[in-house]
Amino acid sequence: MTTNEFDLAFERAYRSHAADVLAYCLRRTDAATAEDIAAETFTVAWRRRAILPSESLPWLLAVARRVLANHYRATKRGAELITQLGANAVAATQQLDESPPVLAALARLTEAEQEVLLLPAWEGLATAQAAEVVGCSAVAFRLRAMRARRRLRQALAELNQQDEPTPRATSTQHKAITAKEPW
Amino acid sequence: MRTPINHLLRDVNPVLPGRRAELEELARSMRPRIPVALSPESLTASPSQSRPRTRLRIAIAAAVIAALAISPALGLPLPTLNFGNADPAPAKVIKQFDALRVGAPAGMDAKVLADETRAITTSMLDGRPHTLWVAPTTFGGFCTLWTQLGGGCDRLGTTPLDVSWGGSGGSASGLRAVNYLFGHVDSDYADGVEVRFADGTTAQPQVVWVSEPIRAGFFLYGIPEEKQMTGAVEAVVALSGNEVVATSYGDPVGHASEVPADAIRDRARVIARTITGGGDAVVWEAPSRYEGRCAWLAYQGRVLNLNCYPRGYGADGIVLGFMPTPTDVLVWARAGAGATSLEAQFNDGARDTVAAEGGFLLYPIPRERLIEAKRPTQFVIRSTDGNPIVTVPIPDGRALCGSSSPAEPDQCPVD
Numbered sequence: 375m376t377t378n379e380f381d382l383a384f385e386r387a388y389r390s391h392a393a394d395v396l397a398y399c400l401r402r403t404d405a406a407t408a409e410d411i412a413a414e415t416f417t418v419a420w421r422r423r424a425i426l427p428s429e430s431l432p433w434l435l436a437v438a439r440r441v442l443a444n445h446y447r448a449t450k451r452g453a454e455l456i457t458q459l460g461a462n463a464v465a466a467t468q469q470l471d472e473s474p475p476v477l478a479a480l481a482r483l484t485e486a487e488q489e490v491l492l493l494p495a496w497e498g499l500a501t502a503q504a505a506e507v508v509g510c511s512a513v514a515f516r517l518r519a520m521r522a523r524r525r526l527r528q529a530l531a532e533l534n535q536q537d538e539p540t541p542r543a544t545s546t547q548h549k550a551i552t553a554k555e556p557w
Numbered sequence: 558m559r560t561p562i563n564h565l566l567r568d569v570n571p572v573l574p575g576r577r578a579e580l581e582e583l584a585r586s587m588r589p590r591i592p593v594a595l596s597p598e599s600l601t602a603s604p605s606q607s608r609p610r611t612r613l614r615i616a617i618a619a620a621v622i623a624a625l626a627i628s629p630a631l632g633l634p635l636p637t638l639n640f641g642n643a644d645p646a647p648a649k650v651i652k653q654f655d656a657l658r659v660g661a662p663a664g665m666d667a668k669v670l671a672d673e674t675r676a677i678t679t680s681m682l683d684g685r686p687h688t689l690w691v692a693p694t695t696f697g698g699f700c701t702l703w704t705q706l707g708g709g710c711d712r713l714g715t716t717p718l719d720v721s722w723g724g725s726g727g728s729a730s731g732l733r734a735v736n737y738l739f740g741h742v743d744s745d746y747a748d749g750v751e752v753r754f755a756d757g758t759t760a761q762p763q764v765v766w767v768s769e770p771i772r773a774g775f776f777l778y779g780i781p782e783e784k785q786m787t788g789a790v791e792a793v794v795a796l797s798g799n800e801v802v803a804t805s806y807g808d809p810v811g812h813a814s815e816v817p818a819d820a821i822r823d824r825a826r827v828i829a830r831t832i833t834g835g836g837d838a839v840v841w842e843a844p845s846r847y848e849g850r851c852a853w854l855a856y857q858g859r860v861l862n863l864n865c866y867p868r869g870y871g872a873d874g875i876v877l878g879f880m881p882t883p884t885d886v887l888v889w890a891r892a893g894a895g896a897t898s899l900e901a902q903f904n905d906g907a908r909d910t911v912a913a914e915g916g917f918l919l920y921p922i923p924r925e926r927l928i929e930a931k932r933p934t935q936f937v938i939r940s941t942d943g944n945p946i947v948t949v950p951i952p953d954g955r956a957l958c959g960s961s962s963p964a965e966p967d968q969c970p971v972d
Contacts, residue, residue: 392584
């Protein structure tokens with residue numbers, strides 16, 4: 375490919391996936407940081423446009439994931455990631471009465487476990503694409519996802535148990551019970 | 558197949574797929590921050606295209622541009638050097654740009670993309686060639702370096718006009734002679750640069766306009782020998798057509814008592830006010846002609862220029878100053894960095910506190926406290942939780958009539 379072709383490939387990737395990358399970042403951090411991370415992601419993509427794959431979304435999300443991780447390392451706020459995740463989710467969806475226990479349960483999982491669950495659920499990625507984002511084979515990804523689902527179920531069950539001793543049902547407990555029903 | 562777990566997780570997705578149009582709009586506004594030469598088609602959707610931009614007087618630039626690769630691809634109505642086609646910098650220059658990242662305080666790193674540095678132009682000054690090197694930053698701005706002259710960074714790429722003044726006889730009071738000046742002008746807001754001399758004459762430096770991701774014009778101007786004395790250059794202005802968009806004064810201190818020239822005054826609004834025995838002290842804020850904000854303080858018929866900031870930049874730090882008049886002293890401070898209150902501590906042990914309003918702290922020192930026995934000894938700026946952020950000791954009463962204020966020394970009201 376010539377330089378111009380690389381530029382065009384980059385531009386195609388930008389047009390097609392800028393919103394996806396931004397959404398990925400917004401799901402994981404505050405709006406201002408999300409824009410910075412998305413901009414940084416496309417800066418990396420531009421500098422490496424010669425190796426940008428034609429199916430670029432998993433590659434871009436993998437870059438965004440690393441940039442985000444670097445950001446948290448740099449700001450020493452790694453521990454806040456999970457909290458932020460839950461807070462963003464509640465604020466953005468404004469569904470305080472729908473399933474917040476799943477976020478609390480999610481927060482008990484490792485970042486890697488969260489990612490294998492959220493890439494298909496939130497980003498809408500197929501297994502092969504999600505595997506590319508986290509850097510493993512599709513088979514390994516399925517195994518990880520299975521383990522993560524099991525861990526999430528356990529975490530949800532633990533949370534529900536913690537809620538049970540309270541004598542009067544509060545709205546939070548009601549939500550927890552609602553969340554348990556699909557299991 | 559949708560599993561129950563996935564179902565649950567999708568229900569708490571903080572950015573639902575239905576928001577795609579909104580996200581695409583947001584991504585477009587993010588686009589100027591992406592350092593890449595975008596095609597005319599993609600630029601059509603860029604919000605920055607709606608900014609007023611008028612045609613460059615072609616004749617000014619033609620001589621310079623003729624030797625450069627001309628790219629109309631941007632859609633800019635200007636002959637423009639395509640940054641992507643400019644010569645890459647050698648390793649020695651890249652190293653210099655890379656050094657800009659080292660040791661930068663948190664939040665101050667321009668995030669320059671040193672290995673994307675390009676040679677923009679070479680200009681002669683006093684018979685010597687000087688090459689301009691420019692590198693983009695991650696934030697959509699750029700850093701510059703004129704060999705043997707200097708440079709700097711506009712990390713966001715929103716500064717409408719930046720001028721560096723070079724000369725000889727440097728001292729605390731400034732340069733004795735200004736021999737040359739260089740800088741850049743943002744092509745989103747302006748299409749020309751003019752040097753204005755105190756004798757009413759003007760000169761138009763040659764400007765080299767550069768494409769995305771830089772979107773700016775660069776100039777180096779050697780001042781004619783007969784106009785090199787201090788004060789001869791009154792200002793450099795960025796022009797959009799015949800309209801002045803931004804101003805850089807040769808002697809900024811001389812204009813400290815004026816409403817900022819770049820402010821759109823008929824859109825000014827009051828953002829802070831305090832009532833004093835000598836009349837109201839008012840902080841005004843107005844938009845600038847380049848999407849920034851300007852502020853000034855008006856008190857007892859006097860004005861203190863609190864400067865203009867380009868889009869994205871602001872006075873994040875804390876600045877504290879005094880504005881004395883023949884009868885009063887007003888203490889003012891920009892309440893950046895989480896500052897919420899100003900406490901005055903006096904010689905007789907008394908204390909007084911005011912809260913921030915509109916990003917400013919205004920405190921008129923009571924007239925009865927402008928004597929040695931009762932004068933302020935210290936000002937403390939505090940955060941929301943009451944912790945001191947900045948402490949400014951006042952060693953003697955005359956310090957309240959410091960050089961940063963527009964009062965004459967003999968007008969200081971402090972005994």
